[in-house]
Amino acid sequence: MSLESTCAPKAARVFTDDERQALHDVIAHRRDVRNEFLPDPVAPEVLRRILMAAHAAPSVGLSQPWDFILIRDPGMRARVKALFEAANAQAAAMFPEEKRSQYAALKLEGIETAPLSIAVTCDRSRGGEVVLGRTHQRDMDLYSCVCAVQNLWLAARVEGVGVGWVSIVEEAALGPLLGLPDHVRVVAWLCVGYVRDLFDGPELEARGWARARALDAHIREEHW
Numbered sequence: 045m046s047l048e049s050t051c052a053p054k055a056a057r058v059f060t061d062d063e064r065q066a067l068h069d070v071i072a073h074r075r076d077v078r079n080e081f082l083p084d085p086v087a088p089e090v091l092r093r094i095l096m097a098a099h100a101a102p103s104v105g106l107s108q109p110w111d112f113i114l115i116r117d118p119g120m121r122a123r124v125k126a127l128f129e130a131a132n133a134q135a136a137a138m139f140p141e142e143k144r145s146q147y148a149a150l151k152l153e154g155i156e157t158a159p160l161s162i163a164v165t166c167d168r169s170r171g172g173e174v175v176l177g178r179t180h181q182r183d184m185d186l187y188s189c190v191c192a193v194q195n196l197w198l199a200a201r202v203e204g205v206g207v208g209w210v211s212i213v214e215e216a217a218l219g220p221l222l223g224l225p226d227h228v229r230v231v232a233w234l235c236v237g238y239v240r241d242l243f244d245g246p247e248l249e250a251r252g253w254a255r256a257r258a259l260d261a262h263i264r265e266e267h268w
């Protein structure tokens with residue numbers, strides 16, 4: 045087979061109406077999970093499919109800068125929970141006084157209740173000094189890892205597995221705790237586990253903390 049025929053694009057797969065709708069349903073029914081985790085371990089083949097989806101994400105220059113650290117150890121999760129408690133107390137004090145008690149009542153993590161945490165890390169040296177697409181926008185490797193998180197989140201949803209992103213943790217403390225070298229950043233701490241019940245829409249909205257805006261408020265068509 046010649047190189048040309050290997051490289052030539054093939055007819056793009058066309059999806060059925062049902063398949064298209066299924067994708068939109070998954071997107072609409074993805075939730076950030078804090079409180080609803082069941083203790084059952086995530087089946088290995090399910091976890092593998094979820095991580096395969098994450099690993100299929102787009103990445104700058106095809107550098108695939110992510111790694112997925114699987115953390116089941118209760119001791120490590122307790123240490124991260126302690127980091128959360130410290131950061132959360134600091135965060136609570138920063139909100140205006142009238143919001144503080146409402147903030148304190150929110151449950152914002154499932155670090156110890158979810159049976160699994162996944163630290164999505166970014167190896168900032170992956171791909172070497174010069175990476176296609178990263179030379180003028182250095183943070184594109186971090187953004188690539190966020191793309192992987194989103195794929196993971198959606199793939200988990202179709203498996204009945206919930207994901208909760210916890211960023212109320214001092215990132216500078218997480219790397220050393222996990223024994224990571226300086227060039228590896230922790231992009232996301234994800235709590236992962238099966239769920240039975242989920243909110244219909246964002247929990248922060250259901251609890252009156254924030255309101256989601258309609259798409260039209262975000263679209264601007266401009267002409268120059």
Ligand SMILES: Cc1cc2c(cc1C)N(C[C@H](O)[C@H](O)[C@H](O)COP(=O)(O)O)c1[nH]c(=O)[nH]c(=O)c1N2
Pocket residue numbers: 074075076077078151152153209210211212245246247248
């Ligand atoms: C980068 C990033 C970081 C965080 C989050 C999300 C993202 C994208 N979210 C979840 C966030 O609050 C949630 O996505 C929105 O409220 C919308 O709700 P649904 O995800 O649609 O359920 C989140 N939630 C939480 O309870 N504690 C947290 O520390 C964080 N951190």
